[in-house]
Amino acid sequence: MPILMNPVGYVRSTRTTPDDDGWGAIPAHIELDPDQFGPDALLGLADFSHVEVLFHFHATEAAPETGARRPRGNPDWPRVGIFAQRAKDRPNRIGATLCRILSVHGTTLKVAGLDAIHGTPVLDIKPVMKDFLPRDEVHEPEWAKELMRHYW
Template identity: 55%
Template sequence: MDQLVTVRPVGRVLSPRADVEDDHWGDVASVVRLDAEQFTPEALAGLADFSHLEVVFHFHRVSEDRIESGARHPRGNQDWPLVGIFAQRGKNRPNRLGVSRCELLSVEGLDVHVRGLDAIDGTPVLDLKPYMAEFGPRGVVVQPEWSTTLMTAYYAGS
């Protein structure tokens, strides 16, 4: 189980948001710029035919001493239940990985223009995937009320 996994970022996020914030990501327009040393625009051929992307990224500003492996109240809110780190989407995760779905606006050269990507300026991007409806959940989606409340302003406009 202790196999080391090494990944190299495929690019970086260029965003007007430089500070970590919890809410109001819906109107944020940013760019995922692929690494020109690894890729040519050919790597993005056909991507513009999709409306949405899944972006896998690294929470690079979370220091190792802030990583959580147990349970906590989401956002420190004592009114919400104590839940394990794998029952929430907080940034202080064991491997500091984030996954976000966002709207694809355009592709220009090595730049992928998106809206609603909840990653700050300089964030290392580990992978891009087109969002396909068939990869969405099958069946009824169930989640606790606290998570619905938490997400109320997450993708709201700024």
């Protein structure tokens, strides 16, 4: 059954290519769709430090991956399934990132740490609440730590 979604807004950023690293230094704006939302949609969001942004990897040209591969094609890393990595060529092209809120003005949300390029459709914005974060210790394989070393 197909699921249809309309973007709630779009990313505005100086970053126009989906390169793998260096995302932390580039602030981004999320502009809500003015036909759907007024400033009340973001009311109270500035009281939070972070948001989770769900977005669509709209500029990905590779065929969706459905099996296993080496992350970033690195032969030193193990083959892992697409659901054991956060690659952009996923089956439904959905990205999710926790971002720091820099400011809220009208229908524009300015964030830091959003790994989405200019024009990216935003599907949803959720406040980050401690009780929705993992309650147990988070662990990950060494290849993931190495991959993330220069990501932000």
